[in-house]
Amino acid sequence: MKASLLITFSIALVFLAMPTMAQQVDSVRAKAQYGFELDELQVIAELDRIDYYKVTFDTKTLKGHPFLLFITKEYSEGGVVKQDTLIPPEYARQFSEFKNIDSNSSITLTTKPQGDSVKFLYQILGNSFTRTYKRLNDDAYSLRDGLVTNEEFKSIPVNTTLPLFAYSLPYDDPKQPGYRFYCAITSNGVPPEKWWETYKIPHFIIVEMRIVTEDE
Numbered sequence: 001m002k003a004s005l006l007i008t009f010s011i012a013l014v015f016l017a018m019p020t021m022a023q024q025v026d027s028v029r030a031k032a033q034y035g036f037e038l039d040e041l042q043v044i045a046e047l048d049r050i051d052y053y054k055v056t057f058d059t060k061t062l063k064g065h066p067f068l069l070f071i072t073k074e075y076s077e078g079g080v081v082k083q084d085t086l087i088p089p090e091y092a093r094q095f096s097e098f099k100n101i102d103s104n105s106s107i108t109l110t111t112k113p114q115g116d117s118v119k120f121l122y123q124i125l126g127n128s129f130t131r132t133y134k135r136l137n138d139d140a141y142s143l144r145d146g147l148v149t150n151e152e153f154k155s156i157p158v159n160t161t162l163p164l165f166a167y168s169l170p171y172d173d174p175k176q177p178g179y180r181f182y183c184a185i186t187s188n189g190v191p192p193e194k195w196w197e198t199y200k201i202p203h204f205i206i207v208e209m210r211i212v213t214e215d216e
Contacts, residue, residue, distance in 0.1 A: 030153065066098045068209060069209070118135045144185070
């Protein structure tokens with residue numbers, strides 16, 4: 001009888017521990033907002049086809065020594081033709097430390113087209129970086145929120161690579177001639193490596209982010 005009670009008690013402890021273990025998977029809350037706050041500045045940006053997104057985070061302290069990693073991938077007809085690690089991991093631990101998250105913890109990306117190329121200006125936790133990537137000479141490109149936050153805070157997991165931004169041509173739906181779609185590309189849940197197969201988008205650039213956590 002005592003052995004039976006002991007087994008029952010042990011099983012109960014395992015089930016009680018399961019939610020606690022699940023809660024140890026850490027996450028942060030982020031939202032992306034499009035456009036400049038000043039209307040006059042936004043008008044100028046639209047004239048020059050400049051796109052701007054700002055990602056902010058809810059206040060939180062992460063365990064260990066977390067930092068941010070960013071990789072930019074250029075796709076042409078479904079294949080990655082260029083991959084760029086914005087900050088190497090050995091430097092990211094210092095320059096993009098992400099432990100004490102507050103209102104000053106932000107990421108912005110500004111894109112400016114220049115014919116068959118596009119300039120990316122990254123501002124990450126107070127550090128600025130510029131990169132130039134190839135693009136088709138087409139004014140239909142647009143910068144999109146890869147996290148699909150809809151300008152509301154959304155929980156995103158750590159130690160997971162996520163599409164943060166997408167600089168892409170629109171999707172032309174053959175069933176709706178004359179209409180071009182942007183939001184559906186990211187909101188439908190189709191991974192970028194399948195965009196050529198699914199949408200026949202010939203060229204786009206994806207900025208991926210990973211919040212890396214390391215033990216104390």
